[in-house]
Amino acid sequence: MKTKILFASLLATAFVSTMAAQDSKAFLGRWDLTVTPSTGKAYPQWIELKENGGKMEGRVQPRGGGWHPIAGAHLESGKLIVDLGETGAAASTTWELTTPSAGKLTGIEKRGDAADGLTIAGAKAPSLDRPMPKAWTKPRPLFDGKDLKGWEPIGNVENNKWIARNGELVNDNPETPGRRGPGAANIKTTEKFQDFKLHIEVNCPEGGNSGIYLRGRYELQVGTEGGKLPSHEMGAIYSHYPPPAGSELGLGKWTSFDVTFVGRHVTVLRDGKMYHDNVEIPGPTGGALDSNESEPGPFFLQGDHHGVIAYRNITISVPKK
Template structure:
């Protein structure tokens, strides 16, 4: 009798453990389904805020570009990315949303100083509006519109290549300010030192761009596609791990897959294709970024009007750089 009772008890225990295991497995499966982003329920209060926004900031009477992406992390937490009128893309760890108004704080980057920048805003009539309070107490207003997707619905047909540098003078280009250091020497477009940026008089939408350039030791420059997306030209060490802030990167957003620089005082080449937001960069014969999406404007952009054509602009306010060839093939 005791033996039968023990056997029955053992069976009951095994059955209980089995049912418990099945229950746990069901719960785990349910949790996995809940955590699946494809079936995620977006809170109604934040639904219209999510996405990328092209911002315009009124900075002491001057309009400067900015950009923000707002994303949902988990069930209700809002996070994102921010680009100011200078510096690079920086992460936002938490965006608070209360009664339709959002706010977040980010530490300074290249601005220096102590304390955070505080951004506050709201959605009104399908647009963002708000204020930026700097870490030194200065306050600016901003407005924002949803950034365009820039998806192309058919394959690109290329037009005729255009030489944007004639080898003689600055025809077709204009310096950004009176501190211009750009001259043409022996057929070479030369920025002699930190001064003005150089902006093309023509604007472009989709294109292929070929550049041949050379920089001295320690110098820093870049080329802005449509005047908004900087491809970094910098004297990065050859043994440095590649990153979005170094040679060949799309500043703050896209890192190359290898450090393809030949080093200072060597003629180098970029072949860049930009279609919509998709960019391919070939540096010195190596494809280092392949058909990747550029999320938004980079620091130093001329404007945030991403849906419009824009000029090429070459950074000249950081250091010396030389170009011997600038060839652009526009899409038809």
């Protein structure tokens, strides 16, 4: 009798473990998220979840800055409880996530035991696995050097410092010695793009910080964040891929970037030198406009940091139809 009870207990345990594993599989993969606070505008994030040796692990992209690993995740009553592992908070931050249907994600955020008013909606990130186009259109200018036609400020538009000057697109937001200037507006193209070849030249002063957002979601870093993290320095795919080891910042002078972006694979040359060779960008970087990865998006240039940043000779090619 005891043998039968023990066997039944082991069978039940195995069944529960199998069901838990099946349930956890629904959460695995990359998810594009829209986070909506109780007040204010919704903003994009993303999370990637994997299973390793029976344990859930992953990484999350916050609203700004770089991605970081989660502290852990476990199933509880059909919900996935994700410990975001954020430091400096008075109480731990967790997400309670459910999958109401295949490829969809919903949830709430908690600080300690209490919900903080944030709601989360997500969809499985698309693969964006597309072949390289066989032919491209002739490059055409996105900036005519005379005015801001085809561009519009976003963000802190009341403090827009973008001007056309001497054939350059300039964020005229100088720093006061010893004190950074106020955050100014960003600027984006009114036109949206899917796959493309971009040529752009930039002159970023010493200590300056800007960025070129591809489709408005993926940042090619311009300038410096102090040198502590190579993946946050000039020419990096922000937080994902640093520039080649030993690359100079090259601040205070003109430098060029040639970017080929197809699907989520990007190749970047700086002044003719290979920086990133057909690397995959796993998800939107901090500061992205949205998380709608399957859709075309604009280019946007950061102006909300600091420094008089100048851009020129901005041209675009797209796949021939």
